[in-house]
Amino acid sequence: MSLQHLMELKFNEEEIIIGEEKYLVREMNCGDFGKYQASIIKFVNNKPEYEAKNAQKNLIMYSLRDMDGKRVFKDKDGELVEKLPKSAGEKIFEIATRLNGMGEEAAKN
Numbered sequence: 885m886s887l888q889h890l891m892e893l894k895f896n897e898e899e900i901i902i903g904e905e906k907y908l909v910r911e912m913n914c915g916d917f918g919k920y921q922a923s924i925i926k927f928v929n930n931k932p933e934y935e936a937k938n939a940q941k942n943l944i945m946y947s948l949r950d951m952d953g954k955r956v957f958k959d960k961d962g963e964l965v966e967k968l969p970k971s972a973g974e975k976i977f978e979i980a981t982r983l984n985g986m987g988e989e990a991a992k993n
Contacts, residue, residue, distance in 0.1 A: 895910045896910070896983045897910040897949070900976070902976075907950060907956065908948075908953065909947050909949070909976055909983060911985075919946065920942050920946050924936070924938050940973065940977050941965045941966055944957070944980065945962060945965050947984065948976055948980075
């Protein structure tokens, strides 16, 4: 497989409607996934521990896209994500979890 072919691979994504607008929930690219992992792990006594408080917020931030495929939220927009209605956040999070191979369904496969 050539580098060009790799760079042309399509991301898994799903169209959703929030309010009356369409968005895409897309699997993260490798760069965003690295940032996501760093945001949910803290070190206590030199041992990594899962830090749940950032997990949902950051998965939404790195996975929600406009219909042109551009991220809706920037890295610095965590506080804005926290202000979303719970129903919208849960909808995005559920799809992003599945598309990124996380959660119970991923563990079964």
